[in-house]
Amino acid sequence: MLRRILLGLILAGVAGAGVFWWLTIPAVVAPASLPPRAPNLANGVATFNVGGCSSCHAVPNQPDRLKLGGGLAMPSPFGTFYVPNISPDPTYGIGRWSEADFVTAVLKGTSPDGVHYFPAFPYTSYQNATVDDVRDLFAYLKTLPAVAGKPRDHDVPFPFNIRRNIGVWKWLFMDGKPHVADASHSASWKRGAYLVNGMGHCAECHSPRNFLGGIVQTQRFAGGPNPEGEGWVPNITQKRLAEWSAKDIAYFLETGQTPDGDTAGGSMARVIRNTSQLPPEDRDAIAEYVKSLPAVEGPPRPPKKAKDDQKS
Structure with a gap:
């Protein structure tokens, strides 16, 4: 009986290792394609x-x-x-x-x-x-x-390494x-959707993540903790940008200036240095798409830490 149990465990382990190996094969693009x-x-x-x-x-x-x-x-x-x-x-x-x-x-x-x-x-x-x-x-x-x-080299501890x-x-x-473009929208909107969700990778920073580091799709674009560790990345759905027009968003992507006169800082300032170089029609397309994002409630933002002179 014990031998059968051990044999079953060994076979299950071998099968599990085979499935793991198959699932984790790195995908490649063939030169012939x-x-x-x-x-x-x-x-x-x-x-x-x-x-x-x-x-x-x-x-x-x-x-x-x-x-x-x-x-x-x-x-x-x-x-x-x-x-x-x-x-x-x-x-x-x-x-x-x-x-x-x-x-x-x-x-x-x-x-x-x-x-x-x-x-x-x-x-x-x-x-x-x-x-x-x-x-x-x-x-x-x-x-x-x-x-x-x-x-x-990366400084990543076991088992993440x-x-x-x-x-x-x-x-x-x-x-x-x-x-896949949504055929019900304008060509400009479809271009914006492609740029934002593709090479623009806006959701990578502007979305909360789960404990495995994957984007929480139900709160996509709804902001969350800065993936780099400090600060908070804003919600860019209509939950936060309802008062911004598409022109406001396009102007922000060109200049880093918000409608209330503030200026982009942190990692977003680096982003603006890139988006400011885009053709105006691409900034307009991104703005049109972002403006169309439905309002989504993001994760609760933690309270700001009290300044030293306010601490008892």
Whole structure:
């Protein structure tokens, strides 16, 4: 009897390991699926800006937003991630990557070595981008200056540092479905929906997350704790922006100025440096889509800490 129990446990363990291994196989894009095409560099620039590539990948504390040597620290509940070098440097950046390597990284979250990237890289949103947009982005990145130097390794403790486990996370939170436009809306609205939910990855910061780090879909865009650890990211549904017009939102994306005269700060200031470079029609499209988001109640914001001089 004991032998049968042990044998059953062993078989169950082997079966479970097999299912785990199958579920966590890193997805890739086959080079053969990318037919020859002439890159559109102007579209690559627009994709670069809406994707906010320089916000994270530019070398910190220097003025050139096109020096993409990485190194920015991104704290999180799961450890601190350090943004990689995506300049064309052949040793430390993506200079030796193939086009399929890059498309795989952006759309599937898999490295050229066949390893899962941590979801601090917002591929759950980037998966909604078109392959052509990603290919144009890659072509544009190759025109930028190469930056030598490798950022430090991520500081992520066990068990979160086990990359294979990310395959389970992807199975839970990454559906792999392409973006589908709602035919009932205008072309501008559909463009805005694509930009916001795809390369713009607005929900990645403007949504609360569950204990596994996945977006709480019922409160998408409703704000929540800053994923980087300090502060609060605002609700951008009509719960908070009801008094903003679409023109107000577009102007904010261009200048960082709110309707009441305030100015964007923190990580949003970095975002504005990118959205200010977009074609006006793209800012208008984003504004039209954001203005259409129904009011959603976000998580309760904790009370502000009392200042030292107010403490007893």
